Amino acid sequence: MLIKINDQIQCDVSVLINWIKENMGVLYNERNIFALEKRLRNFVDTHSIKTEAELMSFLNTHNVNNEQDLYDLFVNNETFFYREPKFFESLKNEIIPYFVNECKKDHITVWTMACSTGQEAYTTAMIMEELCHSGSKFTYEIRATDISHRAIEQAKSGEYDHLEINRGLTPDQIEKFTYRKGDKFCINNNIKNHMTFEKKNLIRPWMVEQQYDLLICRNLLYYFDDVARSHVVKNAFNTLNNDGLFCLSGSENLFDYQSFFRHAKFYASFNKVTKR
Ligand SMILES: C[S@@+](CC[C@H](N)C(=O)[O-])C[C@H]1O[C@@H](n2cnc3c(N)ncnc32)[C@H](O)[C@@H]1O
Numbered sequence: 422m423l424i425k426i427n428d429q430i431q432c433d434v435s436v437l438i439n440w441i442k443e444n445m446g447v448l449y450n451e452r453n454i455f456a457l458e459k460r461l462r463n464f465v466d467t468h469s470i471k472t473e474a475e476l477m478s479f480l481n482t483h484n485v486n487n488e489q490d491l492y493d494l495f496v497n498n499e500t501f502f503y504r505e506p507k508f509f510e511s512l513k514n515e516i517i518p519y520f521v522n523e524c525k526k527d528h529i530t531v532w533t534m535a536c537s538t539g540q541e542a543y544t545t546a547m548i549m550e551e552l553c554h555s556g557s558k559f560t561y562e563i564r565a566t567d568i569s570h571r572a573i574e575q576a577k578s579g580e581y582d583h584l585e586i587n588r589g590l591t592p593d594q595i596e597k598f599t600y601r602k603g604d605k606f607c608i609n610n611n612i613k614n615h616m617t618f619e620k621k622n623l624i625r626p627w628m629v630e631q632q633y634d635l636l637i638c639r640n641l642l643y644y645f646d647d648v649a650r651s652h653v654v655k656n657a658f659n660t661l662n663n664d665g666l667f668c669l670s671g672s673e674n675l676f677d678y679q680s681f682f683r684h685a686k687f688y689a690s691f692n693k694v695t696k697r
Pocket of ligand 1: 536569624
């Protein structure tokens with residue numbers, strides 16, 4: 422099936438679907454591609470791509486800039502603060518207390534693996550701050566990564582507009598954790614000081630440089646094909662401390678990987694697993 426991008430360029434949808442699967446792990450269908458028509462049109466304009474052959478050459482030339490722009494073209498960066506509040510309630514009332522009280526950790530390491538524009542990582546940090554202020558004795562660090570250049574740059578800046586900051590945060594939380602810069606709300610430095618941000622494509626080979634107590638990988642794996650999902654899960658297993666937890670969203674599960682992980686005994690246990 423062909424998609425007409427503009428008067429000069431039409432392109433075989435299956436070529437785009439294959440590129441996305443091979444390079445990002447994400448499974449697209451034809452409907453998803455047609456929803457990107459406007460983005461594709463802007464993309465060929467921005468890159469002065471005039472013919473289908475030029476578009477194919479752009480797709481097939483593997484250099485960092487090309488890939489980066491293509492990732493940004495195809496990603497779905499939907500996210501917001503306190504997305505799935507049950508998860509964050511569990512983080513506050515069960516997961517962090519489990520690390521501090523049962524595992525006797527005084528330093529907790531977290532990796533949010535597909536953090537998009539940063540709201541998930543900052544929500545995690547806000548909860549850590551609240552617990553520290555209410556007397557829990559631990560320090561923490563959060564690594565936040567995403568494939569999307571555009572998303573990770575915003576995450577790193579910690580700057581959000583009125584609409585973004587009000588998606589999930591209460592006025593009290595906005596007051597406590599942000600300051601104003603013009604029409605933007607900026608995350609306070611005492612939170613940002615605990616965090617690092619970097620681009621990472623999770624379907625490329627991993628170096629396990631550090632092991633983490635908590636891996637947060639929400640709303641990503643259900644977009645992946647089996648090969649990509651398996652790659653991420655097996656690498657996550659090697660990246661997790663023995664008593665660590667791997668957390669997914671409520672709509673994802675690791676039933677196919679029961680030889681690696683067992684369900685953790687938290688009340689919302691369906692999306693949290695620990696090593697066998
Ligand atoms: C729907 S968002 C989820 C954001 C956040 N985890 C949440 O639950 O709100 C999915 C994110 O996965 C990222 N992503 C897609 N493919 C990826 C890959 N191969 N490696 C790393 N991140 C990827 C996208 O850029 C996007 O920001």
